[in-house]
Amino acid sequence: MTRSRTIQPYALWGVNRIWQDFEVVGESNYLPAIRRAWNRTPKSEYNDVRxxxxxxxxPDNPYDDRAISVRYQGLIVGYFPKETNxxxxxxxxxxxxTGLTAAAPGRIWYQKSAGFETGSVRLGLGEPDLSLPLNDPPSQPHNLLPSGNVVQVTKEADHFDVLADYVPPSGAGALYVxxxxxxxxxxxxxxxVAEVRLDGERVGxxxxxxxxxxxxxxxxxxxxxxxxxxxxxxxxSGVAAELTIRAAKAHELDDAALDGPAVRLPSLTPYDPNAQYLVPNTYGQTTTAARARSIREEKQRFGRGTAIGHDAEARTPSTPQVKIQRTLAQPPRSQPAGHSAPPPRSPEPNHAPASPPAAHVARPPLSPRPAPTTPPLVPYGASSHGNAPLPVAKSRKNTKGSGRALGLAAATFFAAFALGILISGLGSPGGGAIVWLLGVPVAIGVGIWGRRAASVSAKENQDPGNGWKGS
Structure with a gap:
C-alpha cells in the first residue's frame, strides 16, 4: 500500500530562477513522470518546462539513507547526485x-524520437549554507520583500557583539532582518536612513x-x-562579521508586493549544527496533492459514485463477469489412463445447484490431409515440365572475363616496359628497345588467351551437361 503525507512547499533562499545548472541523476528511470510534466506545462522559449x-x-531509502529525491507534483523525476547529499x-x-517540503525552481526537458524517450532535469540552487534562515521570522506582523540585488550593510562592525552569536560554524548563513x-x-x-535590525537588535x-x-x-x-x-x-569568524541583504527596492515592487497579502514564511525547526533532525520516511510514498489529483481524475473517468481508495483494485469500469463455457466444437480433454474423475460436488448452502453438463457431440472424422510432395530438382536451364530448355539470360561473367583479360594484357605490357627501362639503365639501350617491341605482341596474346578462357568458363556455368541430374 502506498501511503501519502501532507506537505506544504517551502521555497529555498538564494535560488536561481533564470539559470538552472544543478544536474539531477537517474532521470531515465522516471520518464513517465517527466513526460507528464512536459505534456501538462507550457513550454518556454527554449522548448523546455520551467x-x-x-x-x-x-531516510528509509534502502540504497542510501541520505538520498534526496526530486519530485514533480509528488512523482519522482530524479535524485540528487550522491556526492552532493x-x-x-x-x-x-x-x-x-518541520512538516514542510523544500522547493526549488527546475527545468525539465523531454524528447521522444523513433520510439525512444530521453529526458533531463536541472535545478536552480544556490549555496547550501545560504538556503535556509538560521533564525525565526520576526515575531511582529511583517511583510517579506521579494529577493533582489545584494546590498551591503554598513557599520555592522559596531555591533559585532550581536552578530557574533549568529555566525554558524561553517562561517556563512542566512538570516531574517x-x-x-x-x-x-x-x-x-x-x-x-534605513536601520537594519536582527531579532529587534540594531546591527547596522x-x-x-x-x-x-x-x-x-x-x-x-x-x-x-x-x-x-x-x-x-x-x-x-570569531573576530569580525559582515552583513548583506538581498531585497527588491521600492521602484522594483509591483502592486501585489505593495498592497497584496503580507508575505510571511513559516518558522522552521531550530537550526542544529549536527543536522540531527527527525525526518519522516518517504521512500516509495507520494504526496497528498498527487494522490488527490489521481482520485479526482479517476472519479471524472469512472463516475462520482465510484469507490476509489488506496486498496481499490478495480481501475476499469465494472462489467458483469461472464463464465466462459466450452463449446461443442471444443470437447473435454481426454484423461490419462487410470485417472478417475472426481465425484460431483453437492451444492453448497446459499448457492444454486450447478446446471447439468451439456451433452457431448462427437465431431465428424476429418478427411486425411494429402502428404506434401516435394518437386524434383531440375538442372539450371531445363524445364520442369519437359526436356525443352528454358531461355537463359546472358551472364554477366562474359563482361567480367573481358575486363580481366584486358587487365592481364595491360599488366603484361607495363611489365615489359619496366623491364626495358631496367635493361637500358644497365647500359644496353638496344636491348631495352627490343624488350619494348616484344612486349606489345606478348600483351596482345595474353589478352586473347584470357578472353577465350573467360568464354569457356561462362559456357560451362550455363550448361552443366548430363553429369548433374535431379532426384
Missing amino acids: VDLELVPE LDWWPVVARVAA TLHKEEIVSSRSRRV ELTKATSEKFLPAIVHNTDRGLATAVRAAIKG
Whole structure:
C-alpha cells in the first residue's frame, strides 16, 4: 500500500530562477513522470518546462539513507547526485522535520524520437549554507520583500557583539532582518536612513543613497501596520562579521508586493549544527496533492459514485463477469489412463445447484490431409515440365572475363616496359628497345588467351551437361 503525507512547499533562499545548472541523476528511470510534466506545462522559449520541484529526503531509502529525491507534483523525476547529499541533506532534512517540503525552481526537458524517450532535469540552487534562515521570522506582523540585488550593510562592525552569536560554524548563513526608518541627528547634520535590525537588535544601517531606495516601501508597510522584513546573509569568524541583504527596492515592487497579502514564511525547526533532525520516511510514498489529483481524475473517468481508495483494485469500469463455457466444437480433454474423475460436488448452502453438463457431440472424422510432395530438382536451364530448355539470360561473367583479360594484357605490357627501362639503365639501350617491341605482341596474346578462357568458363556455368541430374 502506498501511503501519502501532507506537505506544504517551502521555497529555498538564494535560488536561481533564470539559470538552472544543478544536474539531477537517474532521470531515465522516471520518464513517465517527466513526460507528464512536459505534456501538462507550457513550454518556454527554449522548448523546455520551467516548474518548481520538490526536494524530499528519504531516510528509509534502502540504497542510501541520505538520498534526496526530486519530485514533480509528488512523482519522482530524479535524485540528487550522491556526492552532493552530504551538503544538501541538512537543508532538506530541516524543512522536512518541520512538516514542510523544500522547493526549488527546475527545468525539465523531454524528447521522444523513433520510439525512444530521453529526458533531463536541472535545478536552480544556490549555496547550501545560504538556503535556509538560521533564525525565526520576526515575531511582529511583517511583510517579506521579494529577493533582489545584494546590498551591503554598513557599520555592522559596531555591533559585532550581536552578530557574533549568529555566525554558524561553517562561517556563512542566512538570516531574517527588518528595515526601519530612523532619523539620526548630530551636531552637524540630520539624516534619515534605513536601520537594519536582527531579532529587534540594531546591527547596522544602509547608506544614505541606498536608504532612499528602500524608505518608500518601509513607510508604506508601516502605514499598513507591518514591519519590512528582508533576507540577509552573514559571513564572519570569531573576530569580525559582515552583513548583506538581498531585497527588491521600492521602484522594483509591483502592486501585489505593495498592497497584496503580507508575505510571511513559516518558522522552521531550530537550526542544529549536527543536522540531527527527525525526518519522516518517504521512500516509495507520494504526496497528498498527487494522490488527490489521481482520485479526482479517476472519479471524472469512472463516475462520482465510484469507490476509489488506496486498496481499490478495480481501475476499469465494472462489467458483469461472464463464465466462459466450452463449446461443442471444443470437447473435454481426454484423461490419462487410470485417472478417475472426481465425484460431483453437492451444492453448497446459499448457492444454486450447478446446471447439468451439456451433452457431448462427437465431431465428424476429418478427411486425411494429402502428404506434401516435394518437386524434383531440375538442372539450371531445363524445364520442369519437359526436356525443352528454358531461355537463359546472358551472364554477366562474359563482361567480367573481358575486363580481366584486358587487365592481364595491360599488366603484361607495363611489365615489359619496366623491364626495358631496367635493361637500358644497365647500359644496353638496344636491348631495352627490343624488350619494348616484344612486349606489345606478348600483351596482345595474353589478352586473347584470357578472353577465350573467360568464354569457356561462362559456357560451362550455363550448361552443366548430363553429369548433374535431379532426384
